[in-house]
Amino acid sequence: MKKSITGVIAIVLLTLSTAFANTNNRNEKKEAVKQRVEKSFKKEFAGAQQATWSKVGAYHKVQFSYNGQVMFAVLNDDGKTMGVYRNILSHQLPINLMTSLKEDYSGYWITELFELVQDNETFYYVHLESADKSITLRSENGSQWSEYQMSNK
Numbered sequence: 001m002k003k004s005i006t007g008v009i010a011i012v013l014l015t016l017s018t019a020f021a022n023t024n025n026r027n028e029k030k031e032a033v034k035q036r037v038e039k040s041f042k043k044e045f046a047g048a049q050q051a052t053w054s055k056v057g058a059y060h061k062v063q064f065s066y067n068g069q070v071m072f073a074v075l076n077d078d079g080k081t082m083g084v085y086r087n088i089l090s091h092q093l094p095i096n097l098m099t100s101l102k103e104d105y106s107g108y109w110i111t112e113l114f115e116l117v118q119d120n121e122t123f124y125y126v127h128l129e130s131a132d133k134s135i136t137l138r139s140e141n142g143s144q145w146s147e148y149q150m151s152n153k
Contacts, residue, residue, distance in 0.1 A: 033077045034060075040079025083118040094142035097124060101145070108135065129153075 037060045041051070048064040055061070059082060060075045074082045090098055090110060101110075108128035116123040124139040125148065138148040 037075050037077065037079045040081075041073065041075060044081060045073070083116055085114050085116040087112075087114050088124075089113070093124060097139055097142055097145065101126065101128075104145075105135075105137075108133075 038053075041048070041062060045064065045066055048066045051062050051064040053060060053062050056074070058076070060077075062073050062075070064071055064073070069086055071084060071086045073084045076082055090101065090113060092115075093101070093113075105128055108130045110126055111129050112125075112127040114125055116125065122141055124142065126137050126145075128135045128137065132153050134149075134151050134153060135147065136149040137145040139145050
């Protein structure tokens, strides 16, 4: 009886120590990824201030101040920047996009507008609303707007 109790205790302790070791390994891997991502960010955005990190799915999102502007970057576990975006005002759009919004969507108001740089290409997204519709438009490289998403209210 004493041997069986000792055997059970040994198995429980072995299981717990293995689980603890696995947890330590996972924590060490997470910390290594975090350090790699933060190092890559600091190299690419030297001088960035007030960095605030969050995890979005499989990616790392950082909000930061850079040259007096609030910006956001999304990086993967390898530290590669997947995209950088910032909120902008309508007068910061390329002239043709700003004019198109005023002419083609005069019955809508802008609720969100941002510029996204991804793989050296610039995209603009604008979310517009009217009394009965919501529309999100997208522009690649500032050429023209295309409908990205639309819904009725």
